[in-house]
Amino acid sequence: MIKVKINKEITEIKSGLTMAALVKEMQGQSKMECITILNGSVVVFSKWSETIINDGDEIEIIVISSGG
Amino acid sequence: MWSQLYIDCNAGTVTKAPVPEALREFGGRSLIVNYIMGLVKAGKMDPKCDPFGPQNPLIFCTGVFAGTNFSTGHRLSVGCKSPLTGTIKESSSGGMVAKMMADQGIKMIVAAGVPADDKLKYLYIGKDGSAQLLDAEEYRGMGNYEFGDVMREKYGKDVAIASIGPAGENKYKAASIQISEFGEGYPSRAAARGGVGALMGTKGLKAIVVDKPDNKYKVEYANEELFKEAVKETNKLMMENGQKSHYHKVGTISIIDGTSRNGILPVRNFSGDMMFDAGEKLGSATFLANNAKRGGCNGKACQPGCVVQCSNVYNDENGNYLTSGFEYETVALLGPNCDITDLDKVAMMDRMCDDIGVDTIEMGDAIAVAMEEGKIAWGDADAAMALLEEVRRGTEFGKILGDGCEAVGLALNAKRIPVVKHQSLSGYDPRNTKGTGITYATSTQGADHTAACTVGYTTFGDYPRDTALYVSNKLQVAITFSDSMMCLFAFSQVSSRIDLLLKMYVGMYGGEMDISRVTAGLGVKILLTERAFNQMAGFTDADDDLPEFFRTERHQGTGEVFDIGKLEMETIFKF
Numbered sequence: 219m220i221k222v223k224i225n226k227e228i229t230e231i232k233s234g235l236t237m238a239a240l241v242k243e244m245q246g247q248s249k250m251e252c253i254t255i256l257n258g259s260v261v262v263f264s265k266w267s268e269t270i271i272n273d274g275d276e277i278e279i280i281v282i283s284s285g286g
Numbered sequence: 287m288w289s290q291l292y293i294d295c296n297a298g299t300v301t302k303a304p305v306p307e308a309l310r311e312f313g314g315r316s317l318i319v320n321y322i323m324g325l326v327k328a329g330k331m332d333p334k335c336d337p338f339g340p341q342n343p344l345i346f347c348t349g350v351f352a353g354t355n356f357s358t359g360h361r362l363s364v365g366c367k368s369p370l371t372g373t374i375k376e377s378s379s380g381g382m383v384a385k386m387m388a389d390q391g392i393k394m395i396v397a398a399g400v401p402a403d404d405k406l407k408y409l410y411i412g413k414d415g416s417a418q419l420l421d422a423e424e425y426r427g428m429g430n431y432e433f434g435d436v437m438r439e440k441y442g443k444d445v446a447i448a449s450i451g452p453a454g455e456n457k458y459k460a461a462s463i464q465i466s467e468f469g470e471g472y473p474s475r476a477a478a479r480g481g482v483g484a485l486m487g488t489k490g491l492k493a494i495v496v497d498k499p500d501n502k503y504k505v506e507y508a509n510e511e512l513f514k515e516a517v518k519e520t521n522k523l524m525m526e527n528g529q530k531s532h533y534h535k536v537g538t539i540s541i542i543d544g545t546s547r548n549g550i551l552p553v554r555n556f557s558g559d560m561m562f563d564a565g566e567k568l569g570s571a572t573f574l575a576n577n578a579k580r581g582g583c584n585g586k587a588c589q590p591g592c593v594v595q596c597s598n599v600y601n602d603e604n605g606n607y608l609t610s611g612f613e614y615e616t617v618a619l620l621g622p623n624c625d626i627t628d629l630d631k632v633a634m635m636d637r638m639c640d641d642i643g644v645d646t647i648e649m650g651d652a653i654a655v656a657m658e659e660g661k662i663a664w665g666d667a668d669a670a671m672a673l674l675e676e677v678r679r680g681t682e683f684g685k686i687l688g689d690g691c692e693a694v695g696l697a698l699n700a701k702r703i704p705v706v707k708h709q710s711l712s713g714y715d716p717r718n719t720k721g722t723g724i725t726y727a728t729s730t731q732g733a734d735h736t737a738a739c740t741v742g743y744t745t746f747g748d749y750p751r752d753t754a755l756y757v758s759n760k761l762q763v764a765i766t767f768s769d770s771m772m773c774l775f776a777f778s779q780v781s782s783r784i785d786l787l788l789k790m791y792v793g794m795y796g797g798e799m800d801i802s803r804v805t806a807g808l809g810v811k812i813l814l815t816e817r818a819f820n821q822m823a824g825f826t827d828a829d830d831d832l833p834e835f836f837r838t839e840r841h842q843g844t845g846e847v848f849d850i851g852k853l854e855m856e857t858i859f860k861f
């Protein structure tokens with residue numbers, strides 16, 4: 219297990235998780251689309267599967283809705 | 287007591303009077319429909335009237351909580367019978383004008399009649415509260431950016447400005463009214479939809495310029511303590527949720543990250559194709575990276591006191607200001623819907639639209655139709671900008687484009703024209719967000735996502751058929767009452783606490799602590815009154831539908847069609 223911050227909360231997750239796997243785990247059954255920010259930089263969707271989460275990382279998973 | 291300014295455009299006079307008692311508890315969308323229906327009942331306005339004729343008033347008003355410290359309580363609503371749709375119209379905007387009106391103690395400004403001559407004027411409300419109509423002939427043809435600079439030079443940096451560009455002066459039906467935003471005063475906020483700028487041009491009004499008053503108006507409360515207690519809690523909740531949201535963290539541009547992968551993003555005139563890389567080329571990553579390199583910003587407030595702060599400034603590659611208030615709808619429609627994936631080019635088009643004073647949604651849809659019909663090539667951003675310049679110059683095609691998507695489609699004999707009640711669809715393909723499709727079809731305002739975009743409310747994407755109807759119905763009511771109170775994006779942060787909004791309302795206006803005053807009084811009743819106006823104007827259930835191609839052409843990415851039946855949709859307003 220590794221310790222990371224997800225949306226400002228310190229959380230323990232399995233080591234070796236990718237961003238894609240983390241998002242899936244966080245979302246559960248929800249179909250909500252989101253953006254992900256890793257240590258201050260947006261991780262684009264096409265890189266989710268190859269981005270490995272490391273110990274001490276700060277991650278933001280932000281749900282998106284509609285706009286004007 | 288709140289005041290109203292009445293501009294008699296025919297006589298060229300301005301008078302100030304207290305707001306009539308019957309309108310006291312209304313603001314924003316609810317005030318507009320009640321004012322207009324008051325004229326109809328008094329026999330002064332026929333709902334079938336020519337929108338460009340003397341019976342149609344142009345109303346600028348503040349919301350029910352204007353003048354208080356309620357975060358986002360200073361939206362400006364602009365209302366009339368729409369020159370574009372022929373329906374009732376409330377087009378709202380952030381920026382500084384509503385705040386400055388409230389500081390002046392002005393709840394509404396009504397421009398009535400049409401001028402006897404074709405002289406252009408502007409309304410100036412001075413520091414002492416005096417209001418004068420002044421000659422604006424020397425500013426004729428001036429873009430909104432230059433006009434703002436000239437006014438700030440003349441009156442100082444504190445003035446708030448609502449102005450029209452060449453499109454409004456020429457009465458084009460897609461003309462917007464641009465509103466100066468908090469801070470630098472860029473004219474990048476807009477009451478964009480429904481051609482309200484065309485009506486302002488018809489009234490011979492180049493602008494309303496509101497100066498900072500020497501004596502700030504003091505709001506009267508029925509129960510100040512109750513209001514303060516509720517507003518403190520509401521602002522806190524809005525801050526907690528808002529600052530965690532995509533609105534604050536990136537801005538509405540982030541929405542393209544999601545819509546590009548689930549088929550909601552319109553691509554090449556709602557062709558139903560997917561554009562998976564649009565999220566990366568035009569979305570959060572590119573936008574934030576460019577801002578970091580070039581010195582732009584996000585997380586900015588368009589009006590003082592907003593704690594959600596979804597606005598932004600976007601600079602060019604040399605670090606010079608290019609545009610601001612750069613939103614998802616603009617990027618989606620002038621971008622992928624026109625097969626354009628260069629964020630800088632889209633930003634340049636946004637700047638041009640704001641300067642000329644035209645709705646970016648209407649332009650994005652209209653240019654895409656022109657591209658589909660071979661007028662210019664798909665993806666040719668420079669050619670698209672040349673077309674926008676034609677609107678500014680008023681060439682033959684520029685006049686057609688200035689009248690919006692339907693006008694372009696009809697002129698080019700297009701088969702696929704994405705409009706409902708003559709207004710073009712915004713950045714959500716209704717085949718993949720059926721709740722939003724129902725809203726487009728049934729809204730009292732024409733195809734309008736702000737009337738109830740169901741994306742993200744329970745799931746991002748599709749709803750089962752019956753749920754889509756339910757969600758659109760509930761949300762159309764909720765948005766209607768929130769349109770009298772606050773910014774839509776702020777409402778989504780506090781929508782679970784309508785009780786707090788009611789407490790504020792009672793604290794402000796007194797009366798019973800009864801939730802139906804908000805949900806029914808400012809929600810259902812307003813929606814039904816707007817619908818009644820539209821029916822008197824000649825609209826029927828037959829007008830509540832999407833263009834046929836959304837029912838017959840399958841979306842390439844998801845295989846979906848819009849399959850909510852007409853009869854099913856007619857149940858939407860059964861409360």
Ligand code: SF4
Pocket residue numbers: 358380381533586587588589592593594595596597773774775776
């Ligand atoms: S949330 Fe955005 S649009 Fe709404 S008031 Fe704040 S900055 Fe303006």
